[in-house]
Amino acid sequence: MTYRLTPEHEELRAVVRELAEERIAPRAAQIDESREFPWDLKELLAKQDLLGAGLPEQYGGTGLDGISQAILVEEIARADATTSLIPMVQNLGALPIVLAGNEDQKERYFPRLASGEWLIAFGLTEAAAGSDVASNRMRARLEGDCYRLTGSKRFITHGSIANVLTVFALTDPDAGGRKGMSAFIVEADTPGFSAPRVEHKMGIRGSPTAELNFDEVQVPIANRIGEEGQGFKIAMATLDQSRLGVAAQAVGIAQGALDAAVAYAADRQQFGQRVVDFEGIQFMLADMASRTEAARQLTYAACAAVDAKVADLPYWTSAAKLIAGDTAMAVTTDAVQVLGGYGYISEYPVERMMRDAKITQLYEGTQQIQRVVIARQLLLRAGIGSRSKASAGPGAGS
Amino acid sequence: MKIVVCIKQVPATAAEKRYTSDLRLDRSASENVINPLDEYAVEQALRLQESGAVENVSYLSMGPAQAGEALRRAMAMGGDDAFLVTDDALAGADEWATARVLAAALDKLAPDVSLMGMASDDARGSLVPGAVAAIRGLPLLSYASELRLEGNTARIRRLNASGFDIIEAPLPVVASVTDQVGEPRYASLKGIMAARRKTLETWSLADLGLSAAGVQGGALTRVVEARAPEAKPPTERIENVGADEAVTKIADWLAARKLI
Numbered sequence: 001m002t003y004r005l006t007p008e009h010e011e012l013r014a015v016v017r018e019l020a021e022e023r024i025a026p027r028a029a030q031i032d033e034s035r036e037f038p039w040d041l042k043e044l045l046a047k048q049d050l051l052g053a054g055l056p057e058q059y060g061g062t063g064l065d066g067i068s069q070a071i072l073v074e075e076i077a078r079a080d081a082t083t084s085l086i087p088m089v090q091n092l093g094a095l096p097i098v099l100a101g102n103e104d105q106k107e108r109y110f111p112r113l114a115s116g117e118w119l120i121a122f123g124l125t126e127a128a129a130g131s132d133v134a135s136n137r138m139r140a141r142l143e144g145d146c147y148r149l150t151g152s153k154r155f156i157t158h159g160s161i162a163n164v165l166t167v168f169a170l171t172d173p174d175a176g177g178r179k180g181m182s183a184f185i186v187e188a189d190t191p192g193f194s195a196p197r198v199e200h201k202m203g204i205r206g207s208p209t210a211e212l213n214f215d216e217v218q219v220p221i222a223n224r225i226g227e228e229g230q231g232f233k234i235a236m237a238t239l240d241q242s243r244l245g246v247a248a249q250a251v252g253i254a255q256g257a258l259d260a261a262v263a264y265a266a267d268r269q270q271f272g273q274r275v276v277d278f279e280g281i282q283f284m285l286a287d288m289a290s291r292t293e294a295a296r297q298l299t300y301a302a303c304a305a306v307d308a309k310v311a312d313l314p315y316w317t318s319a320a321k322l323i324a325g326d327t328a329m330a331v332t333t334d335a336v337q338v339l340g341g342y343g344y345i346s347e348y349p350v351e352r353m354m355r356d357a358k359i360t361q362l363y364e365g366t367q368q369i370q371r372v373v374i375a376r377q378l379l380l381r382a383g384i385g386s387r388s389k390a391s392a393g394p395g396a397g398s
Numbered sequence: 399m400k401i402v403v404c405i406k407q408v409p410a411t412a413a414e415k416r417y418t419s420d421l422r423l424d425r426s427a428s429e430n431v432i433n434p435l436d437e438y439a440v441e442q443a444l445r446l447q448e449s450g451a452v453e454n455v456s457y458l459s460m461g462p463a464q465a466g467e468a469l470r471r472a473m474a475m476g477g478d479d480a481f482l483v484t485d486d487a488l489a490g491a492d493e494w495a496t497a498r499v500l501a502a503a504l505d506k507l508a509p510d511v512s513l514m515g516m517a518s519d520d521a522r523g524s525l526v527p528g529a530v531a532a533i534r535g536l537p538l539l540s541y542a543s544e545l546r547l548e549g550n551t552a553r554i555r556r557l558n559a560s561g562f563d564i565i566e567a568p569l570p571v572v573a574s575v576t577d578q579v580g581e582p583r584y585a586s587l588k589g590i591m592a593a594r595r596k597t598l599e600t601w602s603l604a605d606l607g608l609s610a611a612g613v614q615g616g617a618l619t620r621v622v623e624a625r626a627p628e629a630k631p632p633t634e635r636i637e638n639v640g641a642d643e644a645v646t647k648i649a650d651w652l653a654a655r656k657l658i
Contacts, residue, residue, distance in 0.1 A: 062588060
């Protein structure tokens with residue numbers, strides 16, 4: 001997969017980095033401590049047109065290419081992982097409509113999502129259906145010109161603050177999750193919809209992860225995405241692309257931790273010299289930088305694969321997410337080590353980054369699920385194909 | 399009504415500064431940005447355009463080809479078009495040479511207001527706005543904390559030691575602004591994309607009817623030495639003592655220097 005970073009990419013990076021360093025980074029510790037969604041930063045990102053990056057220009061978006069979208073998320077995540085979820089989830093929630101929605105749905109929802117007036121969330125995961133998406137149980141029963149949705153979702157990022165959600169429910173329970181699931185657009189003010197609880201989490205604490213209840217929630221047929229029974233396919237196609245957001249977020253977290261570690265090591269004196277002058281520290285920083293760069297370049301290559309609509313897209317995006325997530329975890333862990341005791345306390349940002357990094361190994365498909373996807377692509381390439389019944393799903397949280 | 403905002407590309411404030419062998423700032427060695435004080439001039443111009451007082455906002459810069467990046471960034475914030483005067487003969491131009499070139503370009507663009515930041519972040523001479531006004535024979539409204547345009551008049555507010563002055567002059571004028579005009583906006587993504595479609599015109603000295611000898615021959619200053627400021631003594635730290643003892647130590651330190 002070939003790609004080239006253009007002057008436009010570098011310009012975007014410079015602009016978003018300036019915004020992130022000046023306005024987002026100073027808020028990061030407070031967001032983590034208070035566990036409150038940063039509404040001010042959501043408004044800021046909206047004002048700078050950064051919430052419609054994945055939406056076409058004709059609907060008010062900016063229609064950025066894949067690498068630009070990755071740079072946008074990466075630079076925000078370098079400052080604060082919670083805030084990077086705002087554009088990420090705006091993209092994730094809208095992707096089912098981008099991929100399978102009709103013109104009417106795009107016209108009704110995209111302008112409000114692109115402007116940031118509305119937030120969207122992606123409602124797929126259930127308490128008993130994480131990696132195993134096909135075992136979803138939520139029902140959608142057609143009555144007259146409306147579906148009635150009943151059941152519950154769990155681990156839904158922004159589920160409690162979104163104005164609208166893309167939700168997956170069984171229209172044909174007998175056919176099972178793979179054939180009997182359909183996708184819907186649900187507005188959050190519809191009677192019967194509630195978000196009774198948000199989770200207490202290790203990281204990305206300012207980003208509400210909600211449990212959702214659906215009690216006979218009426219959804220007009222006009223809000224079904226695609227045909228009945230296409231839900232599983234739409235969900236998988238969405239995740240095949242959206243996991244690049246997680247990869248970009250992971251690269252950004254790693255870069256933020258690396259930058260903090262280098263700055264600290266250059267300043268800290270022990271045994272009469274700068275800590276960075278010890279070879280043991282230099283080797284750690286060199287490994288952290290090399291791994292981060294490798295994850296970044298694989299992520300960009302996967303972005304180019306999305307833009308090129310390659311047949312083996314899941315191979316690229318899962319490989320990028322796998323490598324980037326593991327890199328974020330390893331690099332942030334090492335960053336804490338470089339800072340020593342100071343790395344372990346909240347006076348410095350790296351312990352927060354380490355806690356934030358963990359989620360990139362879990363959501364939108366655990367690292368184990370990514371390996372399943374990659375292995376399946378390998379078998380397809382070898383002409384063997386896969387008869388595995390195990391569904392490749394998103395894993396906890398979406 | 400038309401404003402031309404003059405902007406300079408400078409090394410980022412925090413960047414390490416290096417000099418070439420002939421004592422010029424090495425601009426290739428560091429990250430370059432729009433002079434932060436010029437961003438306030440951009441902001442003031444765009445606010446006037448948004449209020450309807452001004453129809454057209456253009457940008458003008460003199461510098462190497464890479465200064466076009468600063469002009470693109472300004473156009474991403476808003477405004478209409480940009481002009482870059484670039485010529486190998488201009489390397490090392492002093493404030494006076496710069497002012498002559500900008501004045502010639504401004505004569506060609508003929509704006510109602512030629513707007514600048516109050517100083518550049520690298521040299522901090524603060525001479526160019528006054529020099530440009532003098533060369534062009536126009537009123538200078540300097541150090542404005544606010545600029546208003548009414549009818550044929552430009553009016554500024556300038557802070558002084560006890561309050562502020564209101565100063566006005568008939569258009570056209572040269573004006574410079576302080577950081578009091580309002581926080582510069584960030585370029586929005588749509589602004590960045592729109593800026594790629596805006597025109598950036600490049601002029602040489604010949605395009606302005608100037609000769610290298612005429613401009614540089616008129617240089618009034620010469621850099622004879624450049625050196626880093628002397629290192630400050632290390633910061634004294636008062637650590638691991640009780641609050642009362644710390645207060646006493648700090649008070650003693652201040653008293654020893656007759657500061658309290």
